[in-house]
Amino acid sequence: MTPLPFPEIWSYLSREPLLWLTATLFAYLIGDGLSRRAGRNPLVNPVLVAMFLLGTLLWMTRTPYSTYFEGAQFVHFMLGPATVALALPLYANRAQIRRVLLPMLAALMAGSVTAIISALGIATVLGIDGPVWLSLAPKSTTAPVAIGIAEQIGGLPTLTAALVILTGIIGAVIVTPLMRLMRIKDWRARGFAVGVAAHGIGTARAFQVNDTAGAFAGIGMGLNAMLTAILAPYLVSLML
């Protein structure tokens, strides 16, 4: 084979999933490495680091997101099986979970209602209204459910997806300093709260810090997906 000049290699690479799949894994490895080196400092969030690296790379190479996603979809796809896999930490912690069923359900109710009402209330004060306001209601729940709810109540699905991801990152970044400040030492409560308020990205953070927290975050995320689907349309109609 005769060697190809760079523009032709690039035109091959930019069409195939290989390049962006590889880039996604490396960006994450860099993010995770930095996060470890920073002693899991919440500000050095691996998702956040990888997002910025890849966002910059896409911008520099003028690669459209759709091209990037053709490679990244293989990673994205694993979100489904990973959610199913949360059953195992649940199973391993079943005795602990059974003991705190009542606190969990109460915390679920409090967290879910606060997430919806406070988002809508603060947005109203800041003069946000219409479909953008509606898109905020399901922001603490996992993306597929949030998008479904947004469509149902008249929000904007794309904006909702962005708000959900940002909420997850915000939750993952603030949870540790906030819990320290409040002197909460119960891993079950800490994990559960971050699962309710910041879905999967919060759960990923919880697993980094403590396995029990991770297990409880997984339950919080799952339960809040169901509760928000039921509560959001009702609470929105109350606040309109």
Place this chain on the structure above:
Amino acid sequence: MILPIAILLVCQLIGESLTRGLGLPVPGPVLGMALLLAACLVAPRLAARVMPTAQGILAHLSLLFVPAGVGVISHLDVLGGAGPALLLVLVTSTALALIASVLTFVVIAELCGDTVTPAPEEPSS
């Protein structure tokens, strides 16, 4: 390695089919998680079999959110002129939800007479 992945996928597949077929307000994978939990309770050997793979995936759960995160960065314009206000809403509301949820958990657990298992120190974060 292959069997545990196949088990995860089957649970997701059943979950997706059930939520769609019955129009449930639960995402397919969450229902799949409930199914797998039930299956593990019935057959503990299944749990032992899937556990290492599940732990492997969950240890890198953050990775799986990177593609969606890049989507947000590439489409920051969907936030429009309301961007700063929306960020303020998200930060405040997420903090409030965390506080409400964690305080409720701790207070109710104490009322139920549940003693807190002392938390080992966090990694020096």
